[in-house]
Amino acid sequence: MDPSVPLFWLKKLLAAFALPPLLPLLPIMLGLVLLKPHPRLGRTLAWAGVTLNLLLITPASVNWLLTQVEDPAPLAVEAMADAEAIVILGAGRREHAPEFGAETVNRLALERLRYGARLARLSGLPVLVSGGGGANEVPEAVLMQATLEQDFGVPVRWAEKRSLDTRGNARHCAAILDAAGVRRILLVTHAAHMPRARAEFEAAGLIVHAAPTGWLGVYADKVPANFLLGELPSQNSAYAGWFAWHETLGQLAYRISR
Incomplete structure (x- = not known):
């Protein structure tokens, strides 16, 4: 078997836990398990998971993350x-x-x-x-x-x-x-x-x-007319957050592996 194949599936498995929707659920679940024996730690972990989830689906924070990873310029x-x-x-x-x-x-x-x-x-x-x-x-x-x-x-x-x-x-x-x-x-x-x-x-x-x-970010010259409504979490911002975080991890992995 080509050794790249099991390595590929291992990366896929790790990515499932490092990306939404599982990523923010992990501290929430761990926090709930620890809530009784360690109430403060359990609450901290649970709220950290909730906060992380909101950051990965809220347009303002997702857009900031996208601006860190997206190539801003079209082809000349x-x-x-x-x-x-x-x-x-x-x-x-x-x-x-x-x-x-x-x-x-x-x-x-x-x-x-x-x-x-x-x-x-x-x-x-x-x-x-x-x-x-x-x-x-x-x-x-x-x-x-x-x-x-x-x-x-x-x-x-x-x-x-x-x-x-x-x-x-x-x-x-x-x-x-x-x-x-x-x-x-x-x-x-x-x-x-x-x-x-x-x-x-x-x-x-x-x-x-x-x-x-396929840009997903909202840039200064393209602010939507329904800006306030657009700042609410939606399926579109959740998907954009997943893509942005996927590429953030991908760029980090690239730097480590070079």
């Missing part, structure tokens, strides 16, 4: 003239998609593919899609290629089907591009994921022009 138009290929990173699959006759990409991957398709049409650059899969799974790159070619009419030159994480994306894509004599790329992924992805691809020896998409 002139960067397209310097690039030799477009690399689009996978983001997951939707297994139950009967309307398509089989599984397909999830909405996060679809956001990346939509922007990647736009860049491909504007630039005429060849496209590489990157994403693997577990045992007996169709690689994400295969699903991405089908979506680009069938739904967007954009041909895919290369499909990297082995990677299980961002570091794998970078290393396997670099090998494919090196064989094709390509070093300068437009890298397409979500704005929150871009700093970590860019660092990995540059470490793999590629020259990267960041092409982020």
Whole structure:
């Protein structure tokens, strides 16, 4: 068995406890268990969990966290003239998609593919899609290629089907591009994921022009009209908080592992 596979699932297991919704529940549950033998400690832990949960779902605190991880700048138009290929990173699959006759990409991957398709049409650059899969799974790159070619009419030159994480994306894509004599790329992924992805691809020896998409933060020139209502926790802010914290931990893990 490829040693990267059990390591990947171990990271997934650890991430489940390090991310919402489990993360804030852990101190709450521990606090309730300790409430009788250690009332002060139990109350402190329980309220700490409640506070952490509120911080991860309240728009103001979530937005601050997003501004720490999101790449703030869109792709400069002139960067397209310097690039030799477009690399689009996978983001997951939707297994139950009967309307398509089989599984397909999830909405996060679809956001990346939509922007990647736009860049491909504007630039005429060849496209590489990157994403693997577990045992007996169709690689994400295969699903991405089908979506680009069938739904967007954009041909895919290369499909990297082995990677299980961002570091794998970078290393396997670099090998494919090196064989094709390509070093300068437009890298397409979500704005929150871009700093970590860019660092990995540059470490793999590629020259990267960041092409982020899917910003989740609210920036100064885009304050919503219903600002006060928008400051209440919602399913959107809870999701954005999950994404922001995921990338915060991802960037920390990257720095530790270098």
